[in-house]
Structures are given as structure tokens and as C-alpha cells.
Amino acid sequence: MTQQLRTPTDNELRNIILDRFAADERTASLTLRVGVLNGVVHLAGVVSSIEAWISAAELAEDVSGVRGVVNRIEAPGAPKPARTIHLSLSPDKKQDS
Amino acid sequence: MHKQALLSNIHCFDSLPPEIQERLAKIAVLRHFEAGQVIYLEGEPAESVFIIKNGWIKATRMSSEGREQALLFLHENDIFGDIAVFTHTTYPGTVTALEAVDLWVVPAETVLQLARQYPDLAMEIIRRMGERVLYYVELIEDLSLRSVEARAARTLLRNAGVKNERLIVPRQAWTTFDEMAVRLGTVRDVLSRALHTLENEGLLKIERQEIVLLDPKGLARRGDV
Numbered sequence: 178m179t180q181q182l183r184t185p186t187d188n189e190l191r192n193i194i195l196d197r198f199a200a201d202e203r204t205a206s207l208t209l210r211v212g213v214l215n216g217v218v219h220l221a222g223v224v225s226s227i228e229a230w231i232s233a234a235e236l237a238e239d240v241s242g243v244r245g246v247v248n249r250i251e252a253p254g255a256p257k258p259a260r261t262i263h264l265s266l267s268p269d270k271k272q273d274s
Numbered sequence: 275m276h277k278q279a280l281l282s283n284i285h286c287f288d289s290l291p292p293e294i295q296e297r298l299a300k301i302a303v304l305r306h307f308e309a310g311q312v313i314y315l316e317g318e319p320a321e322s323v324f325i326i327k328n329g330w331i332k333a334t335r336m337s338s339e340g341r342e343q344a345l346l347f348l349h350e351n352d353i354f355g356d357i358a359v360f361t362h363t364t365y366p367g368t369v370t371a372l373e374a375v376d377l378w379v380v381p382a383e384t385v386l387q388l389a390r391q392y393p394d395l396a397m398e399i400i401r402r403m404g405e406r407v408l409y410y411v412e413l414i415e416d417l418s419l420r421s422v423e424a425r426a427a428r429t430l431l432r433n434a435g436v437k438n439e440r441l442i443v444p445r446q447a448w449t450t451f452d453e454m455a456v457r458l459g460t461v462r463d464v465l466s467r468a469l470h471t472l473e474n475e476g477l478l479k480i481e482r483q484e485i486v487l488l489d490p491k492g493l494a495r496r497g498d499v
Contacts (some may be wrong), residue, residue, distance in 0.1 A: 187317055187364070210314075210315055211315030214317035214366070217336065217338065218317075219315040245340070247340065249312050249315070249368070251311075257310075
């Protein structure tokens, strides 16, 4: 018998992402802001490297149930306007959403 | 100017007893944001209400296709963040500073408490929210029923003022074609074509610092299409 997976709520996704940021050494020391609306994650804050900018987006993208990430984090070399959306996530994620 | 005097300039607060204005003034914290900085994100918990002391901000919402749609452009003495606070939801849009802005930040709980205590304030808030609903009804109508040219014509007429006996729409430093496109729910190229069409028809003239409306009646007709 297969079990239907419940899609996490926006608030649950936000908490998961904040926990991941706190637990990951690449983002633990950063002050990042997170909003989630309809499964799309919105990120803001200021970081000192493009690597941190990428890490934050990747950590958020990797959460099951996330439909996309709008990365408004300010970083040297980050794309401007500082927003990117990734909806072409892996097929299993698309099914989840 | 004293913080309380500044707050009493705001229509929403001017009818409040001085002691309440004083209470608000004591609690409100002034924060500064540079152009491009995010004030809050869509989907963030609504913890504060914001009052603009100076500068312009925009509220936008990102579609699932990645297109940004402007919801509001606000400036001095305007209030935002209130809808989410009163509906106990997260912020429905992302707010960004378009230029250097100073904002009074009032904790959500304080605003809720004052609204419960003071019916005049509650009525004013209801009135403002009613206005906002009407604004969004018009925005929906614009986006769903009107062409980009018609939307541009209506927006220009709405924002026009007389200067040196000419009807003009001043262009702020941030009024780029990209920002105007976000405002009208389109993309830069489409907007550019629409404005040049209107210009070729003799309805307006695009100058570096302003857009001159040469034929307001003609623009109004285009806006009704």
C-alpha cells in the first residue's frame, strides 16, 4: 500500500529552511531572511561572497516541497536585479509539489 | 521635526488623542534602507507595520513563472504591511526600497492593540483597506482586460501633473523602463514598443527627465480600450 505524501505548508517549509541554514556551516553564521509563499522561497540578506549566495539558494532548493527560489540576497557579483527563480527542479520534486 | 509631530501628519493617526500618538511615537523605531534593499519578503511573518517618512518603495509579487508584478508604489506618509498584520497572514508581497528611504516601524501587536482600543483608528484602518481593495479591483481589471498601451495611457494620466503649463509625468531616478514594465505587468520590450506607438500617434513625448502628455483626451480614449 502506498502512502500519499503530504505537501508541507509554507510555514513548515520556512522552518525547515531556517533550520538548515542554522545547521550548515556555510550559512550558520549568516543573517538570512526567508519567506515562503505558495511553495516558492524568497531569500534576502547580505553575504560577503557569491559562494554563500549560491549555498543558501541550494540549501533552500533542496528542501522537498520547494517549487522555486527567488534569491534576493546581496553579494559581490550576484546577478542584478538580485532575483533568480529556479522552477526546473528534479522530477521527483516536481511530483511532490 | 519631533517624532510625534511627524506621526500626527499621517492622516490615519491625526484623529487619535495626543497620548496615543505619543505612545505610537515612543514605540516606533526609525529604520533606514538603501535603494534596492529588501524591507520584507513575501511569505515572511507579518511582525510590523511600516510608515514611510521619506522616499519611495515598491511592493511586488513574483509569479510562479518568475515574472514580477508590481502591486503598489508608495511614498511619504503611506503605510504598508498593515493588511498582513490585520489578517494574521504572512506578507503577501515583497517590499523593496526604490531609493534611500526612512521608515517608522511599529510592532504588529501594538497596532492591533490600539485598533481594539480606539474605534476611530479602527474605522480609519477599515477605510484604508477598502481603498486598497478598490485599487486592486482596478489593477485586476487593468491586467486582465486592457492592452499594455491602454494600461500605459491610464497610468500616465493618473500620475500626471502640470509643470510650466505642460502636462507631464516626472520620471524619478528609478523610473526605468524595467520598473515601468513591472508596474504595468509586462516586459521592457513590450512597454517600449507601446510607449513609442503612443508617441508616434502624437499622444505623448518621451524626454529624459519626464514624459510630456501632448493629447490627454486622446490618451484617455486609448486608456478605455
